[in-house]
Amino acid sequence: HINEERLFRNLSKSSEIGAIPGKGLRRLALSDEDKEMRDIFKAWCEKAGLTVRVDDFGNMYGRREGKKALPPVVLGSHLDTQPAGGRFDGVLGVLLALEVISTLNDHNIETDRPVEIVNFTNEEGARFEPPMLGSGGIAGVFDQEYVYSRKDRDGHSFQEELQRIGYKGEKENRLGDFHSYVELHIEQGPVLEDENKQIGIVEGIQGISWLEVTVTGEADHAGPTPMHLRKDALMAAAEIMHNLEKKIANTEVTVTVGKISASPDTVNCVPGEVYFTVDIRSTDDSLREEAVEEARTLIREVCQERQVDVETTALWNTEKIDFDKGIIDAIEESVEDSGYSSRKIVSGAGHDAKYMNNIGPTAMIFLPSVNGKSHVPSELTLDEDIISGANVLYQTTVALAEE
Amino acid sequence: HINEERLFRNLSKSSEIGAIPGKGLRRLALSDEDKEMRDIFKAWCEKAGLTVRVDDFGNMYGRREGKKALPPVVLGSHLDTQPAGGRFDGVLGVLLALEVISTLNDHNIETDRPVEIVNFTNEEGARFEPPMLGSGGIAGVFDQEYVYSRKDRDGHSFQEELQRIGYKGEKENRLGDFHSYVELHIEQGPVLEDENKQIGIVEGIQGISWLEVTVTGEADHAGPTPMHLRKDALMAAAEIMHNLEKKIANTEVTVTVGKISASPDTVNCVPGEVYFTVDIRSTDDSLREEAVEEARTLIREVCQERQVDVETTALWNTEKIDFDKGIIDAIEESVEDSGYSSRKIVSGAGHDAKYMNNIGPTAMIFLPSVNGKSHVPSELTLDEDIISGANVLYQTTVALAEE
Numbered sequence: 001h002i003n004e005e006r007l008f009r010n011l012s013k014s015s016e017i018g019a020i021p022g023k024g025l026r027r028l029a030l031s032d033e034d035k036e037m038r039d040i041f042k043a044w045c046e047k048a049g050l051t052v053r054v055d056d057f058g059n060m061y062g063r064r065e066g067k068k069a070l071p072p073v074v075l076g077s078h079l080d081t082q083p084a085g086g087r088f089d090g091v092l093g094v095l096l097a098l099e100v101i102s103t104l105n106d107h108n109i110e111t112d113r114p115v116e117i118v119n120f121t122n123e124e125g126a127r128f129e130p131p132m133l134g135s136g137g138i139a140g141v142f143d144q145e146y147v148y149s150r151k152d153r154d155g156h157s158f159q160e161e162l163q164r165i166g167y168k169g170e171k172e173n174r175l176g177d178f179h180s181y182v183e184l185h186i187e188q189g190p191v192l193e194d195e196n197k198q199i200g201i202v203e204g205i206q207g208i209s210w211l212e213v214t215v216t217g218e219a220d221h222a223g224p225t226p227m228h229l230r231k232d233a234l235m236a237a238a239e240i241m242h243n244l245e246k247k248i249a250n251t252e253v254t255v256t257v258g259k260i261s262a263s264p265d266t267v268n269c270v271p272g273e274v275y276f277t278v279d280i281r282s283t284d285d286s287l288r289e290e291a292v293e294e295a296r297t298l299i300r301e302v303c304q305e306r307q308v309d310v311e312t313t314a315l316w317n318t319e320k321i322d323f324d325k326g327i328i329d330a331i332e333e334s335v336e337d338s339g340y341s342s343r344k345i346v347s348g349a350g351h352d353a354k355y356m357n358n359i360g361p362t363a364m365i366f367l368p369s370v371n372g373k374s375h376v377p378s379e380l381t382l383d384e385d386i387i388s389g390a391n392v393l394y395q396t397t398v399a400l401a402e403e
Numbered sequence: 404h405i406n407e408e409r410l411f412r413n414l415s416k417s418s419e420i421g422a423i424p425g426k427g428l429r430r431l432a433l434s435d436e437d438k439e440m441r442d443i444f445k446a447w448c449e450k451a452g453l454t455v456r457v458d459d460f461g462n463m464y465g466r467r468e469g470k471k472a473l474p475p476v477v478l479g480s481h482l483d484t485q486p487a488g489g490r491f492d493g494v495l496g497v498l499l500a501l502e503v504i505s506t507l508n509d510h511n512i513e514t515d516r517p518v519e520i521v522n523f524t525n526e527e528g529a530r531f532e533p534p535m536l537g538s539g540g541i542a543g544v545f546d547q548e549y550v551y552s553r554k555d556r557d558g559h560s561f562q563e564e565l566q567r568i569g570y571k572g573e574k575e576n577r578l579g580d581f582h583s584y585v586e587l588h589i590e591q592g593p594v595l596e597d598e599n600k601q602i603g604i605v606e607g608i609q610g611i612s613w614l615e616v617t618v619t620g621e622a623d624h625a626g627p628t629p630m631h632l633r634k635d636a637l638m639a640a641a642e643i644m645h646n647l648e649k650k651i652a653n654t655e656v657t658v659t660v661g662k663i664s665a666s667p668d669t670v671n672c673v674p675g676e677v678y679f680t681v682d683i684r685s686t687d688d689s690l691r692e693e694a695v696e697e698a699r700t701l702i703r704e705v706c707q708e709r710q711v712d713v714e715t716t717a718l719w720n721t722e723k724i725d726f727d728k729g730i731i732d733a734i735e736e737s738v739e740d741s742g743y744s745s746r747k748i749v750s751g752a753g754h755d756a757k758y759m760n761n762i763g764p765t766a767m768i769f770l771p772s773v774n775g776k777s778h779v780p781s782e783l784t785l786d787e788d789i790i791s792g793a794n795v796l797y798q799t800t801v802a803l804a805e806e
């Protein structure tokens with residue numbers, strides 16, 4: 001059904017914007033590279049006859065009218081990436097949505113419902129924490145003031161950068177009532193590949209908690225300061241991290257310390273302050289909440305014992321969600337019609353679909369990730385799987401767009 | 404003897420150049436602040452009638468001729484600081500040397516031997532690792548090519564920065580044969596204060612080993628990647644650091660991890676690479692060497708067990724040294740004459756005197772550090788102790804400069 005040549009041409013263009021060694025992408029939200037990709041995406045949308053608009057969070061929408069003035073079927077994901085991310089995470093969801101539109105155009109198909117495609121701002125949360133500020137913004141999870149005030153490492157705010165790249169649109173352009181939201185994405189984990197399935201029908205997203213931890217000891221000279229007089233913030237952090245792994249993480253709960261920095265950060269200074277983050281996830285909300293409490297206790301106890309101060313704050317918290325049964329069924333039917341192998345799956349990663357699910361019927365389609373890898377340059381989804389995904393997304397859209 | 408008002412005026416001027424909150428200094432080697440301080444120091448030297456010269460490492464010398472053409476008595480230390488260092492570390496050694504010269508001038512004293520004062524480049528090793536590149540350079544420990552090629556975090560080389568601030572002098576200006584080198588410095592540890600002594604007569608410097616460790620695991624998504632499939636470089640580093648503290652450090656051996664960074668350094672990525680440094684010190688060389696071997700083994704074993712790669716390289720190695728008995732005696736006599744309380748002490752920190760000791764008779768004078776603190780803004784040595792130190796340095800110089 002779909003036009004493979006056009007799809008892979010677009011994907012390979014996207015793979016150039018912010019390219020880094022190892023076939024990866026560095027296209028941080030609201031960076032120059034993000035702007036370049038947005039400009040290209042806008043041109044593609046216009047070429048496909050879509051009316052493009054941008055809302056106050058920088059979310060971009062392309063709309064194809066339907067026969068009837070009904071709430072639209074919405075397809076999309078994000079075009080931003082991790083600092084050393086891959087070419088597929090988010091990108092596929094947007095480009096395959098565009099391919100669905102183009103295929104409808106190719107076949108002169110008029111749908112009953114309008115179809116909108118969307119590129120959400122800052123899904124990754126790699127530049128501006130937490131993730132999914134664009135979709136969370138329109139879903140009312142984050143208010144505009146909060147989103148605008150988020151700062152990157154260099155102190156640039158979301159608002160400043162949105163303005164700078166020329167993508168600060170109007171509040172009235174936000175997505176209105178919608179009939180359904182379907183997000184195609186790479187799995188980013190090993191399950192589909194391990195079980196040799198072509199399509200994942202995503203039933204929900206696990207809960208995620210992020211903590212920020214700042215340990216404050218006392219900086220000292222590494223030479224003349226005896227061990228027993230030290231209040232070494234990094235040794236405290238090391239004990240905490242090691243125990244988080246040993247005591248909190250298990251087969252049901254993942255624990256990740258992704259970011260760390262020490263101050264003053266010279267070889268011959270005992271670190272006086274250490275900052276690190278903790279990412280805790282589980283498909284079981286009560287297990288996750290327990291783990292967060294245990295982590296907080298563990299952090300407090302280690303620091304008390306070492307007589308260093310610590311501040312632990314919640315940076316992000318999302319609960320496990322279940323997607324809409326009707327949309328899941330629609331995806332399942334398309335998969336069955338096309339004869340692809342599939343399985344139901346719960347997402348380990350957060351997605352814009354998570355917040356869209358708060359405000360309308362939502363579900364997701366997963367494609368296999370080679371070696372389960374993602375958020376790295378070596379992230380890969382095979383061409384044949386991309387084609388299957390495009391076809392399933394197309395079939396699902398056609399079905400949902402029928403009144 | 405000395406002119407307190409002049410001395411504290413100079414010290415308070417130095418405390419302005421690169422001042423940071425909390426009364427600290429950020430005057431990294433070969434930075435703009437270092438240049439500003441060098442310019443001021445040069446002007447002070449010239450005002451005191453000294454002939455100023457700069458060598459190819461940027462070491463600055465001010466020379467006061469003696470009655471006889473003999474090798475000089477040399478006094479000095481360094482004017483660079485840690486990124487968030489104090490006002491006294493290094494600075495006192497240079498400014499009290501200048502005060503000794505000015506006092507000789509005040510009293511129209513002609514010494515038999517010339518007296519030279521010196522400001523060594525990059526003692527701290529905070530910007531360009533390892534420490535003491537200037538004194539190590541003239542002592543032949545580091546060759547010019549090595550010193551010039553050392554890079555800071557931003558990739559700027561020592562040579563570039565030396566040229567940029569206008570302090571790349573001539574090789575023939577390096578210090579020649581000298582009669583004695585005396586370095587006054589703050590203790591940077593708690594011993595003198597604890598024992599209520601005014602002066603430390605430094606007998607030697609403990610040995611120091613620096614390691615650089617790079618752990619390479621695999622970056623992954625923090626969400627969908629199960630714990631048992633991870634090769635988390637930071638969790639490996641945490642286990643290593645915790646064990647370095649528990650198993651390698653003891654009352655005879657200090658172990659410090661001062662610098663750490665993780666990549667890709669975002670909240671939702673399992674770190675694929677972690678870099679950290681290890682500083683190991685002991686007054687007993689064989690204990691230090693054993694500790695380094697044990698640390699290397701521990702690092703290797705943790706990484707093997709976790710199936711992550713690791714590269715451990717030596718960044719710096721110095722052996723324990725003993726200062727010159729004759730210079731120690733000269734200092735001791737001055738202390739006794741002045742009636743100050745004192746004790747013999749071994750330095751926990753490296754100093755330019757360490758490398759000067761390789762090429763000529765050397766010893767050091769320590770002043771108490773309040774709370775034993777140093778390499779932090781709160782570093783403090785009391786005015787009365789500074790005055791005692793200046794007097795001892797003056798008496799020692801006069802004695803040594805006599806043929």
Ligand SMILES: NC(=O)NCCC(=O)O
Pocket residue numbers: 089123124125131188348349350351624626671
């Ligand atoms: N899909 C994805 O990588 N989203 C980022 C949010 C998360 O950390 O799960």
Ligand SMILES: NC(=O)NCCC(=O)O
Pocket residue numbers: 221223268492526527528534591751752753754
């Ligand atoms: N004195 C001083 O802090 N020197 C730096 C070299 C060291 O790390 O000991």
